Amino acid sequence: MADYVLQLKNINKYFGKNHVIKNVDLNFEKGHFITFLGPSGCGKTTLLRMIAGFYEPDEGEILLNGKNIEKVPPYDRNTAMVFQEYALFPHMNVFDNVSYGLRVKKKSKDEIEKRVKQALALMQLEGMEKRFPNQMSGGQQQRVAVARALVMNPEVLLLDEPLSNLDAKLRESVRVELRQIQQKMGLSTIYVTHDQSEALSMSDAIVVLKDGIVHQVGTPQEIYFEPKTAFVADFIGxxxxxxxxxxxxxxxxxxxxxxxxxxxxxxxxxxxxxxxxxxxxxxxxxxxxxxxxxxxxxxxxxxxxxxxxxxxxxxxxxxxxxxxxxxxxxxxxxxxxxxxxxxxxxxxx
Ligand SMILES: Nc1ncnc2c1ncn2[C@@H]1O[C@H](COP(=O)(O)OP(=O)(O)O)[C@@H](O)[C@H]1O
Ligand SMILES: [Mg+2]
Structure with missing residues (x-):
């Protein structure tokens, strides 16, 4: 059996009468970069939030390293999530934002300084330690949010459209870097985007979603050359x-x-x-x-x-x-x- 870091078993989620996630069954291999791809409103963020523990599925099970995590609160899940709207602490500077999780976990001062420095360097944010979120561009804030997640070295890194506020050129370079960091660290990553070229260029596997239904799971080549449904064929390229x-x-x-x-x-x-x-x-x-x-x-x-x-x-x-x-x-x-x-x-x- 493959070494699955994360498994979703028959997940269903309703908001009121709105059935937004429908019978989703997925297995995630350790160290892979998996992308949820689909149009706005298809359920990508909802799936990610259930994995992180911010929403509960109405039906189904989520297993992390083979263990059901239903009862495990978000901060104990060993997942780190980067939100679409970054959600930085406005009253904390960059250093305090990025080190927050490590401070909660009572890491030593030396270790915190070392890891924050590394994470900031990876996201090209050196020298910005003392800035506050409102003194930074949207793209910089987004990179702080990614650094804050990376620094935790999580079991699963969850990224919700993390590059959407970067201008085109920076987006491409951060894309390449993020993928290199992920591969170097062997970090199991779930990445959410509605941008098919982002999905094709970064992923080990892509999950194509529409209206809460998984249309296809496959490598970028399979999704592009052998689409299983007309929707996938039309949506990709x-x-x-x-x-x-x-x-x-x-x-x-x-x-x-x-x-x-x-x-x-x-x-x-x-x-x-x-x-x-x-x-x-x-x-x-x-x-x-x-x-x-x-x-x-x-x-x-x-x-x-x-x-x-x-x-x-x-x-x-x-x-x-x-x-x-x-x-x-x-x-x-x-x-x-x-x-x-x-x-x-x-x-x-
Ligand atoms: N907190 C919520 N309360 C009610 N409906 C929601 C909530 N969050 C998302 N939805 C609905 O669930 C569906 C999926 O949303 P979402 O997961 O945010 O999609 P995506 O991230 O793919 O754009 C949409 O129809 C959205 O309106
Ligand atoms: Mg979303």
Whole structure:
């Protein structure tokens, strides 16, 4: 059996009549960076707060290192949470904010100074020990909040959209650093975001949530290339979703165009397929051994490294096709959208 640091067993949570977490079953491997990804309101923060002990599940069990922690209050759980709204103590300076948990745990003065120094250095906050929260930018406060959690060296680090208030450049560098720190310390981490590129670039595994339901758990590659539901396909990256009908012999039909399905299908059942813009091409003439769909270019966007085409096919479906390194050939008018059949990832409707 894998070494699970944390397990959620059939968790359900209601706010009044609102059923916000539905039968969530998850296992977290020690030392992994796991991301909860989903649109606003899908239940990410609620899940994190239940793990930290700030909310109780209405049903189900949470196990930390195999032990049920239902009766364990937040401060004894050995989890550390960074809140979306940072929640720094306004009347304490940075040093006192970051050292708070260690002082509560009655660590020695020397140890506190050493660990706070390390945590501040990791978050690029050296020299800010004496500042108060209201003397810092939102991004700096957010980094103090992360330092305050890191300094506890928790069993599980819980981060709720911790980089949302950093400007784009700092966000990318802190992203890389956070991931390096996490890997170096072997820190089991749960990270919450609604930003799919953040999730893809940082995670060992991603949990995709919608309306309190886990749609998929997988590596970034699995989530991107083999989405289990149309929602996951659509939410992660840009894609073309087409409606298909199952035919005999594992074929699928898109209007009058029939091709071999990438996944098993039943005759007469309805499916959708996800075709990524980078997996399709454009051609003046049909291409042998590919799916060829007649289409008309409606718009063209030159983006430097690629040209993004917007098209409409014979079924009036819109397509996005990316042509990388296109040189100076810019297509116009009527063309074929072409792709190998196996690049259409077929899933149930
Ligand atoms: N304290 C609360 N009281 C009542 N409803 C809440 C509370 N917290 C969250 N909700 C509701 O639960 C759902 C999930 O919210 P949340 O976990 O904050 O989503 P996310 O973090 O993914 O944006 C939403 O419908 C939200 O309105
Ligand atoms: Mg939230």
């Amino acid at each position: 840009t894609t073309n979703l087409i409606s298909l009908k199952g035919e005999s012999g594992n074929q699928v039909a898109y209007g009058g165009t029939v091709f071999t399905s990438s996944n098993p299908v039943k005759e007469g059942s309805e499916y959708v397929a996800s075709v990524r813009p980078e997996s399709a091409g454009l051609s003046k003439n049909p291409v042998e051994n590919q799916v060829n769909l007649k289409a008309h270019i409606t718009n063209t966007m030159f983006l430097g490294e690629k040209v993004r085409y917007f098209l409409r096919d014979a079924l009036d479906k819109e397509w996005i096709v990316d042509a990388f390194d296109p040189g100076r050939t810019i297509h116009q008018g009527d063309v074929y959208v072409t792709f190998p059949a196996e690049k259409a990832w077929v899933i149930a409707k």
